[in-house]
Amino acid sequence: xxxxxxxxxxxxxxxxxxxxxxxxxxxxxxxxxxxxxxxxxxxxxxxxxxxxxxxxxxxxxxxxxxxxxxxxxxxxxxxxxxxxxxxxxxxxxxxxxxxxxxxxxxxxxxxxxxxxxxxxxxxxxxxxxxxxxxxxxxxxxxxxxxxxxxxxxxxxxxxxxxxxxxxxxxxxxxxxxxxxxxxxxxxxxxxxxxxxxxxxxxxxxxxxxxxxxxxxxxxxxxxxxxxxxxxxxxxxxxxxxxxxxxxxxxxxxxxxxxxxxxxxxxxxxxxxxxxxxxxxxxxxxxxxxxxxxxxxxx
Amino acid sequence: xxxxxxxxxxxxxxxxxxxxxxxxxxxxxxxxxxxxxxxxxxxxxxxxxxxxxxxxxxxxxxxxxxxxxxxxxxxxxxxxxxxxxxxxxxxxxxxxxxxxxxxxxxxxxxxxxxxxxxxxxxxxxxxxxxxxxxxxxxxxxxxxxxxxxxxxxxxxxxxxxxxxxxxxxxxxxxxxxxxxxxxxxxxxxxxxxxxxxxxxxxxxxxxxxxxxxxxxxxxxxxxxxxxxxxxxxxxxxxxxxxxxxxxxxxxxxxxxxxxxxxxxxxxxxxxxxxxxxxxxxxxxxxxxxxxxxxxxxxxxxxxxxxxxxxxxxxxxxxxxxxxxxxxxxxxxxxxxxxxxxxxxxxxxxxxxxxxxxxxxxxxxxxxxxxxxxxxxxxxxxxxxxxxxxxxx
Numbered sequence: 001x002x003x004x005x006x007x008x009x010x011x012x013x014x015x016x017x018x019x020x021x022x023x024x025x026x027x028x029x030x031x032x033x034x035x036x037x038x039x040x041x042x043x044x045x046x047x048x049x050x051x052x053x054x055x056x057x058x059x060x061x062x063x064x065x066x067x068x069x070x071x072x073x074x075x076x077x078x079x080x081x082x083x084x085x086x087x088x089x090x091x092x093x094x095x096x097x098x099x100x101x102x103x104x105x106x107x108x109x110x111x112x113x114x115x116x117x118x119x120x121x122x123x124x125x126x127x128x129x130x131x132x133x134x135x136x137x138x139x140x141x142x143x144x145x146x147x148x149x150x151x152x153x154x155x156x157x158x159x160x161x162x163x164x165x166x167x168x169x170x171x172x173x174x175x176x177x178x179x180x181x182x183x184x185x186x187x188x189x190x191x192x193x194x195x196x197x198x199x200x201x202x203x204x205x206x207x208x209x210x211x212x213x214x215x216x217x218x219x220x221x222x223x224x225x226x227x228x229x230x231x232x233x234x235x236x237x238x239x240x241x242x243x244x245x246x247x248x249x250x251x252x253x254x255x256x257x258x259x260x261x262x263x264x265x266x267x268x269x270x271x272x273x274x275x276x277x278x279x280x281x282x283x284x285x286x287x288x289x290x291x292x293x294x295x296x297x298x
Numbered sequence: 299x300x301x302x303x304x305x306x307x308x309x310x311x312x313x314x315x316x317x318x319x320x321x322x323x324x325x326x327x328x329x330x331x332x333x334x335x336x337x338x339x340x341x342x343x344x345x346x347x348x349x350x351x352x353x354x355x356x357x358x359x360x361x362x363x364x365x366x367x368x369x370x371x372x373x374x375x376x377x378x379x380x381x382x383x384x385x386x387x388x389x390x391x392x393x394x395x396x397x398x399x400x401x402x403x404x405x406x407x408x409x410x411x412x413x414x415x416x417x418x419x420x421x422x423x424x425x426x427x428x429x430x431x432x433x434x435x436x437x438x439x440x441x442x443x444x445x446x447x448x449x450x451x452x453x454x455x456x457x458x459x460x461x462x463x464x465x466x467x468x469x470x471x472x473x474x475x476x477x478x479x480x481x482x483x484x485x486x487x488x489x490x491x492x493x494x495x496x497x498x499x500x501x502x503x504x505x506x507x508x509x510x511x512x513x514x515x516x517x518x519x520x521x522x523x524x525x526x527x528x529x530x531x532x533x534x535x536x537x538x539x540x541x542x543x544x545x546x547x548x549x550x551x552x553x554x555x556x557x558x559x560x561x562x563x564x565x566x567x568x569x570x571x572x573x574x575x576x577x578x579x580x581x582x583x584x585x586x587x588x589x590x591x592x593x594x595x596x597x598x599x600x601x602x603x604x605x606x607x608x609x610x611x612x613x614x615x616x617x618x619x620x621x622x623x624x625x626x627x628x629x630x631x632x633x634x635x636x637x638x639x640x641x642x643x644x645x646x647x648x649x650x651x652x653x654x655x656x657x658x659x660x661x662x663x664x665x666x667x668x669x670x671x672x673x674x675x676x677x678x679x680x681x682x683x684x685x686x687x688x689x690x
Binding site: 194197198199201202203204208212217219295296297 | 379381400401402406410412414416418428431432475476479
């Protein structure tokens with residue numbers, strides 16, 4: 001192996017080491033520490049001046065106390081379960097909204113596709129926070145949506161959407177829709193059009209050809225899109241805190257409160273480590289899906 | 299090169315005596331065609347893909363639609379499959395107009411150029427796909443699929459996915475899948491286009507064999523004239539939405555009805571001139587100043603002075619060092635180029651008039667001992683029946 005290739009492989013690993021593994025090591029270490037009224041607010045801290053005995057006493061003070069605490073207070077597992085529920089429901093909703101859009105894009109004349117693609121990506125050109133604030137304006141009691149529904153006479157009194165889970169679902173679906181559309185579109189777009197004709201030629205109606213050929217062939221795109229929505233939605237913090245109410249419990253919010261309101265860094269770190277462990281399963285499934293798809297294409 | 303079917307000889311002498319009878323349903327007045335195109339026109343916007351086309355295709359035929367890309371042959375096939383409907387005219391399948399029948403209700407199956415195998419299904423499931431959509435009892439499906447697998451020699455690959463088999467095997471899966479429902483008519487869109495030359499040759503014979511075994515009517519679309527000649531019982535040569543000639547491969551080759559067909563099929567020398575009637579079927583073609591006229595025969599003599607094209611295949615032109623005595627036509631010239639193809643060589647001979655005539659000779663000797671080489675003065679000769687007089 002020549003130097004050039006070694007260097008090329010070294011770069012991503014170095015990136016991973018500096019930006020993921022070292023920070024994660026620090027978080028893991030903090031999660032094993034105890035709170036203290038100090039800056040930073042935890043103990044023990046490594047003291048090199050004591051030499052070898054200092055290092056030994058440092059490690060002897062680390063324990064799993066915080067993880068045990070997570071199991072004792074029901075708040076945490078309620079938050080984890082509620083996050084899982086909200087992420088799952090939002091992922092399904094995003095799929096229901098995103099699939100027809102991706103399908104329409106793939107079926108549209110090829111000269112229109114770059115424009116449609118642009119429109120899907122366009123929201124990313126403005127700040128995410130501003131867009132979430134805009135949703136507050138739309139969903140509030142006096143918001144645009146309620147005014148519109150009142151004006152067309154569909155409702156008599158304004159609906160309470162903002163500060164409920166509904167607003168969180170809407171926010172997540174809106175924010176992550178492009179992540180669902182793009183992989184499904186990619187899968188549908190490269191599908192050979194003669195496959196549908198072949199299915200029809202062999203006796204399928206248009207609907208059964210869709211279920212028997214199009215849907216299975218877009219499955220890798222659906223799986224990829226679902227994970228791309230589910231994984232960040234599970235740890236989502238901004239959307240539930242801005243659009244959700246006091247009843248919306250998500251682990252991202254709990255994490256934030258532990259860190260900044262309670263200043264309990266060790267417990268917050270433990271929450272973060274568990275969240276990461278929970279995310280490893282879908283991430284691995286996602287990777288497996290990608291690998292299988294690559295094999296199919298060879 | 300038409301293909302015949304075997305029929306059994308009289309019972310008493312069944313041992314070796316088997317008589318080859320001619321398969322020519324198009325010459326039988328009582329034979330009912332399976333497919334009839336009646337004045338079919340197909341337009342896409344302002345573009346006319348098929349123009350007023352009338353054509354009969356008979357049961358058990360292996361019918362080839364041959365032409366350059368854009369000649370309308372694919373449109374014609376897609377109309378048979380049901381993916382396009384004629385703008386004018388009608389298409390009859392077994393005497394019934396099929397214009398209103400959607401593709402999934404037609405007793406017609408198609409083998410796609412890209413094969414269009416379902417990548418998420420195994421070879422077995424691909425072949426069973428059409429059967430599962432039919433009203434065949436569930437229990438009979440595996441048996442039928444296995445029959446198709448055996449026919450196409452795909453038994454060992456039944457459990458593989460399309461991406462795990464070779465191009466030639468994929469081609470056979472596509473064939474098996476389209477044949478599984480035992481269609482009245484099988485359409486093959488450039489079926490061998492994606493295969494390399496050697497595999498293509500082998501597969502041509504396999505296709506013919508399978509067509510004969512199943513007795514299905516095949517319609518093949520191809521731009522490869524050699525392929526059409528090899529497999530087909532009849533060939534339709536198409537040009538710009540029209541059929542120029544429909545005939546057996548040998549007649550298409552030996553007696554093309556136009557310069558277009560003559561030029562499209564195989565290699566040919568075309569010499570323009572004016573025809574003058576001599577006697578009986580013989581005519582003279584005056585083609586260049588100071589050159590003896592070409593003596594040729596034509597069943598229907600054309601009026602004196604008519605503009606004609608004399609067409610002769612290179613393999614029917616003999617090449618010799620001395621002027622041959624007994625040939626009706628002989629011209630001398632200089633060898634300009636030699637195309638060595640192994641078994642044969644094509645000599646490009648320049649005549650004093652500047653015309654270049656191609657002559658083909660089999661290489662019975664080794665190249666080193668070849669009789670003629672570049673710049674040699676040679677004589678080209680042919681009989682009066684070797685060539686054709688074409689008026690269109």
